[in-house]
Amino acid sequence: MTGSPSRARRYVLLLVLLCGFAVVLFRLVSLQVLQAAELTAKADRQHQKTVSLEGARGTVMDRHGKVLAMNMEVPSVFGIPTALESPAKTARSLSPVLRVRTDELEKKLRQDRSFVWLARKLDPEQGHRLEHMPMDGIGLVMEGRRFYPKGPLLAHVLGFAGMDGEGLEGIERRYESQLHGEKRGVGLQRDAMGRTVFPKGQAEQVPAAGHSLVVTIDEVIQYIAEKELEEAVAKARAKSGTVIVLDPQTGAVLALAISPRFDPNAVASLTADRWRNRALTDTYEPGSTMKALVAAAALEENVMKPNTMLFGENGRMTIANTVIHDHEKLGWMTFAQVIQKSSNIGAAKTGMALGDQRLYRYLQAFGFGQKTEIDLPGEVGGLVKHPREWGRRSLASISMGQEIGVTPIQMVSAVAALANGGVLMKPYVVSEVRDAQGKPLRQMLPQVKRRVVSPETARTVTSILEGVVTDGTGAKAAIPGFRVAGKTGTAQKIDPRTGAYSSTLFVGSFVGFVPADNPRLAMIVVIDEPQGEAWGGTVAAPVFRRVGEQVLNYLGVSSAEPVKLAMASNRR
Amino acid sequence: MKMLAVTIGLCLVFVFVWERVDMVRLGYQVERLKHEKVVLERERDELKVKFSALSSPDRIAKVATEKFGMSLPQPGQVVMVQSKTKDSPASAVELRIARNDVLNGRR
Structure with a gap:
């Protein structure tokens, strides 16, 4: 009865199964216990x-x-040279889309590397074209x-x-x-x-x-400023130009235009000279525009009154063995006329009446020789020497805008203080920070820096500066229907070859505000190295007028001229 | 009774398996929708950039002058009139009119 064949078969089957399970068990122990750490790490690397x-x-x-x-x-394109069958064919297909030469692409695709960039940050339109041309060994990533x-x-x-x-x-x-x-x-x-x-x-x-x-910039005002500046720089064949428009009551920059312009989408081929913000980084001798501020200091200190009489020395005066000239032979004139006619001799006498310490104090109070702290990089503080470094002619020179280096943003901020009743504001360009969902996080409010002159002095200077436009050198800045206050400036540049004042290189400028009785805009126009006629009143004042006229119209500022009732009756 | 227990057991297994499969399916659907969202956001950004470029004052001025023959108003053509009403004696409202348009009766 023992040793039946069926029983023997069962044992064999059982043994086979047991062996099988033993193999599986051994494999499981091997994978899950013995090689666990190594395999887990490998899986992690893969997944x-x-x-x-x-x-x-x-x-x-x-x-x-x-x-x-x-x-x-936007898409960036990479290649996996090791996965390519024909680098030459792939390069030929990609070349027109990537706008890269075929031989350049082929050279990259033949490299013995597993990854190579072919083109980065393409235009969206190029990306759409690439999506429709699948190729082995070529991939896209979004950046x-x-x-x-x-x-x-x-x-x-x-x-x-x-x-x-x-x-x-x-x-x-x-x-x-x-x-x-x-x-x-x-x-x-x-x-x-x-x-x-x-x-x-x-x-x-x-x-x-x-x-x-x-x-704080308004793109329309910015466009107007850039358009008019570009035209003026081209017309004067000037080296460069700057226009800054401020809200005098807050210091908010409404426009800041520099010529020549550049496209920030394509800066690879440009040099720093092209993108430098000259309104903050370049200093210039302001010339006669400085007289407006010297006048404010003299009025505030009571050393001059608008009707104080000054003698123009018939256009020629010697100071410290050097001769100061006026552009015309001027005799007796009021202090207001000194500014309106832009008399260098009158300004020099005003400065001398003020004295070096007081003049220096007002230069500092108006913000010269220090950064305005505008929230843009690269600003310089300009150049204002301490009186102990001044020469015998310095007092006169500084009073007519020489021997001092200012930036356009400093000058327009100082004149904006006159428009703001004598209070100097800090200029700024960013008004608000918002989170990604548009929720306001931080608001930048206007900041008062200091009071420089009294409201009464500011009003008196404004009245004198209105005369510059109505009866003086700034006639071309006049805007029909509006009261404009401002000052022209024409400064000789220092010739880098000789180190002396050049007779051919000038900076023409105009700085002012409008409407004079309720200022909405303070503006400076600086034209660097105009060819031909270089007077500030000729090259810069017309830009002030054209920008001011369009911006006031855009802002809906009412004209000072009364509207005739007859017009209304004609309306149907 | 035994049959019922087996049926219920099978149903439970089926529900469990179905739930697992559906979770995977929904997982892929979520991923697909997320991808779609990214694509749509990209398209939105592209349209924003295009809109911003097309509404640039530079371009508008060019189209207005070259295509439609428009020009800037000349000095004196635009006057701001302060309208004083009974309700707002302080003249809160300003009305713009072009002088030549009014005189010519063109509005």
Whole structure:
């Protein structure tokens, strides 16, 4: 009865199964216990990767919310040379889309590397074309690229961001800490189909976008200023030009135009000279525009009154063995006429009546020799020497705008103080910081720096400066229907070859405000090295008029002229 | 009774498996929608940039002057009239009129 064949078969089957299970068990122990650490690490490497992600850079908007700079995701193209069958064929196909020469692409694709960039941050239109031409060994990744949709408009203020998204110039640089998105390393996983996904719970950890900025600039006023400045610089065949428009009551910059312009979307081929914000970085001798401020100091200190009589020395006066000239032979004139006719001799006598210490104190009070602290990078403080460094002629020279270096932003801020009843405001360009959802985080309010002269003095100087436009050298700045106050300036530049004042290189300027009785705009126009006629009243004053006229109309500021009732009756 | 228990057991297994499969399916759907959202956001940003470029004062001025033959008003053509009404004696409202348009009766 023992040893039946069926029983023997059962034992054999059992043994086989036991052996099988033993093999499986051994394999399981090997995988799960003996090689556990090594295999887990290998799986992690295959399914997970940590990448550094950066939130989108914040948007920059003008005072009415118009977009001036924003980020957009655009494709960058890479190649995997080891996975390519025919680098030459691939290069030929990609060349017209990437706008890169075929031989350059082929050279990159023939490299003995596993990854190579072919083109970064393309235009969206190029990306759309690439999506429709799938190629093995070529891939796309999306990267944030900075766009300046208005092109050259406001470029010198906005500045620009680099290839890696960091602010390099202008507001982009000054407000880098606000604008840049959060940077964070995020662990990603690949799903069964090889796509990259955020592991559960990490989707909410996408780095936050940067803050947005609202600037005080009005894009329409900026456009008007840039257009008129470009035309004036071209007409005068000048080297460069600057226009700044301020709200005198707040110090808010409404426009800041520099000529020549540049496009921040394409800065690769440009030099720093082109994108430098000359309104803050370049100093110039202001010439006669300084007389407006010397007049304010003299009136405030009671050393002059508008009707004080001064003798013009028939256009020629010797000081410290040097001769000061006027542009015409002037005799006796009132102090107001000294400013209106822009008499150098009258200004020199005013400065001498003030004395060096008082003049120096007012130069400092108006903000010369120190930065205005405008929220833009690269500002310089200008050059104002201490009286102990002055020569025998310095008092006279400074009073007529020589021996002193100022920036256009300093000069317009100082004159804006006269328009603001004698109170100097801090100029600023960013008015608000908002989060990515548009919620206000911080508002920049106007900041008073100091009172420089009394309201009464400011009114008296305004009245004198109105005379400059109605009866003096600034006639071409007159805006029909509005009371304009301002001062012209024509300064000789120092010839870098000789170190002496040049007889051919000038800076023509006009600085003023309008309407004089209730100022809405303070503006400076500086034209550097105009060819031909270089008087500030000829090259800069007309720009003031054209910009002022259009901006007042745009802002809906009423004319001082009464409207005739007959017109209304003609209306049907 | 035994049959019922087996049926219920099978149903539970089926529900469990179905739930798992559906979770995976929904997971993929969520990922697809997220991708779609990213694409739409990209398109929105692209349109924003285009809109901003097209509404640039530079371009508008060019189109207005070259295509429609418009020009800036000449000095004196625009006057601001302060309208004084019974309700607002302080003249809060300002009305713009072009002088030549009014005189010519063109509005």
